[in-house]
Amino acid sequence: MAITDGWRQRRTRRYLLHALEIVERRALFSDTVDWPTVRAEAVAACAGAVSYTGIHDTVWTVVKQAGGAHSGLRRPGPASAWGTGTLPSGEVIDGVARIGLPACSERGRGYRDTGHQLMRDLAAAGPSGWVVDLRGNQGGNMWPMLGVIGSLLPDGVLGYFVPPTGPDQVWRLRQGRVLLDSRTMARTVAPHHPGGPVAVLTDGGTGSSGEAVAVAFRGRPDVRTFGSETAGMTSANEIHPLRDGARLSVTVAWFADHHHTVCRGPLQPDESGGTDPLAAAVDWIRRTR
Known part of the structure; x- marks a missing residue:
């Protein structure tokens, strides 16, 4: 069990670091963020996570900080497309x-x-x-x-x-x-x-x-x-699909x-x-x- 949990933790850490790298590289206010500190705090906050769901809140917080109010993370699930069923x-x-x-x-x-x-x-x-x-x-x-x-x-x-x-x-x-x-x-x-x-x-x-x-x-x-x-x-936002189906929306x-x-x-x-x-x-x- 411990081996399985260890593998899952490494997997979720890679997921986290991948999402943070996208935000650091693309976000509108990225240059205002102390990335070494933010990255270290995010990794520490998610250290025990064994599923992607366990780190969504952390990714959300970071993308809001670096991208502003228009940025966000849509968790996996049925997509609610803008304007579905609504026409001119x-x-x-x-x-x-x-x-x-x-x-x-x-x-x-x-x-x-x-x-x-x-x-x-x-x-x-x-x-x-x-x-x-x-x-x-x-x-x-x-x-x-x-x-x-x-x-x-x-x-x-x-x-x-x-x-x-x-x-x-x-x-x-x-x-x-x-x-x-x-x-x-x-x-x-x-x-x-x-x-x-x-x-x-x-x-x-x-x-x-x-x-x-x-x-x-x-x-x-x-x-x-x-x-x-x-x-x-x-x-303007860029949408970056993540491996669990979540969609990272980064204001650029x-x-x-x-x-x-x-x-x-x-x-x-x-x-x-x-x-x-x-x-x-x-x-x-x-x-x-």
């Missing part, structure tokens, strides 16, 4: 098109297809402007989201991932393709950039990739934001808008819109036109 929605309100973008699952094929058809239908109505509703969008896969609403944005830089030490990665729109550097991540639908003012709605439930979509609209002519400040997860870069203004923390709206930001946004678009 749309309507026309007083001649203004509203496209609602919820959180998006990891693959997002149904999300993309539904969103593309909605954009075609809404554009066919000849709206005087657009509302991109990101309220409650907690994140997930940002690329299908940008693919759905990319036709409302001009060609060029949409934003950046900015790590502590370069190089930055650029999100770009080029002839209907959403690119990460030179790699195609999603496609938009015609008509491309149909014109008219765009209002973006956010709230405290807008986080992570939902905030990335908001960042893509920041600082553009004929765009105004309404609602309340976002969740403040304006950063900040978002920046197309002016290369880095976003650290919640995004503030231009206007609160009072108790009904959607009505305020529609009114602004109608007055602008």
Whole structure:
């Protein structure tokens, strides 16, 4: 029994050190951590562990310390994909098109297809402007989201991932393709950039990739934001699967808008819109036109 336990302890120690090495190498605030001390304390805390479950809490603590609030560890078990069963929605309100973008699952094929058809239908109505509703969008896969609403944005830089030490990665729109550097991540639908003012709605439930979509609209002519400040997860994560099925989520870069203004923390709206930001946004678009 002792031999078996000794083997298990060595195995879990290797697991722990592997996870710590990923965090040390990639985490956004890694250079603020005293790694010799943190590593020694983590190993001591897990010295008697004979299963991976016994060290998850320690890994969680370290990745939060080095990666910030957006980092974490998802323990093994049934995956709860972002936005499962939730698809984009749309309507026309007083001649203004509203496209609602919820959180998006990891693959997002149904999300993309539904969103593309909605954009075609809404554009066919000849709206005087657009509302991109990101309220409650907690994140997930940002690329299908940008693919759905990319036709409302001009060609060029949409934003950046900015790590502590370069190089930055650029999100770009080029002839209907959403690119990460030179790699195609999603496609938009015609008509491309149909014109008219765009209002973006956010709230405290807008986080992570939902905030990335908001960042893509920041600082553009004929765009105004309404609602309340976002969740403040304006950063990019890498997902590292571990050998027991746990998923280590390590924050590695900040978002920046197309002016290369880095976003650290919640995004503030231009206007609160009072108790009904959607009505305020529609009114602004109608007055602008």
